Amino acid sequence: MxxxxxxxxxxxxxxxxxxxxxxxxxxxxxxxxxxxxxxxxxxxxxxxIGGTVDQVKRQVEGFLEKMPIDFFVWLYHWGMIPRDEALPMLELFGNEIMPEFGLTGSEAPVAGS
Structure with missing residues (x-):
């Protein structure tokens, strides 16, 4: 950060x-x-939202308890982060955090694919 x-x-x-x-x-x-x-x-x-996988899960859970959402916008300053560091973070979010909330990467198309 x-x-x-x-x-x-x-x-x-x-x-x-x-x-x-x-x-x-x-x-x-x-x-x-x-x-x-x-x-x-x-x-x-x-x-x-940031931290370890468990910290991020708790933060997302807290947001959802306060305000259910239909969309989650990932604002990530890609231009500042080297690709080889950014993509593993995005994969970690998709593989470890989204499934915790019943989501998979199949719900939305990935930009550029």
């Missing part, structure tokens, strides 16, 4: 005020706080 996502968040989203969505209720001052990892803030505020 810090290597590939942080430059996008700091270089793009932050410029448009998107970090305000990561602000906790009643919080003042900079977001994230000095010394706080951007990934921790984005995950804890619900703006980003």
């Amino acid at each position: 810090e290597l590939y996502e942080a430059p996008v968040w700091h270089g793009w989203y932050e410029q448009f005020g998107f970090m305000e969505a990561a602000r906790y209720d009643g919080e003042e001052g900079p977001v994230p706080k000095p010394g706080e990892h951007l990934a921790d803030r984005l995950i804890n505020s619900g703006l980003l």
Whole structure:
């Protein structure tokens, strides 16, 4: 996250005020706080799903408990991540996380295929 996502968040989203969505209720001052990892803030505020397979499963489960969804949008900054690192993460999500929720990769076409 810090290597590939942080430059996008700091270089793009932050410029448009998107970090305000990561602000906790009643919080003042900079977001994230000095010394706080951007990934921790984005995950804890619900703006980003990330972590180990079990952590991601719990995060997805928490979202589904709060708001059932019909579509899941995978916003992944592909241009920042080398293909040989990105594809295994996508495969892990498809093979280890989606089936936990009764989904397989056959529900939707893969872009470019």
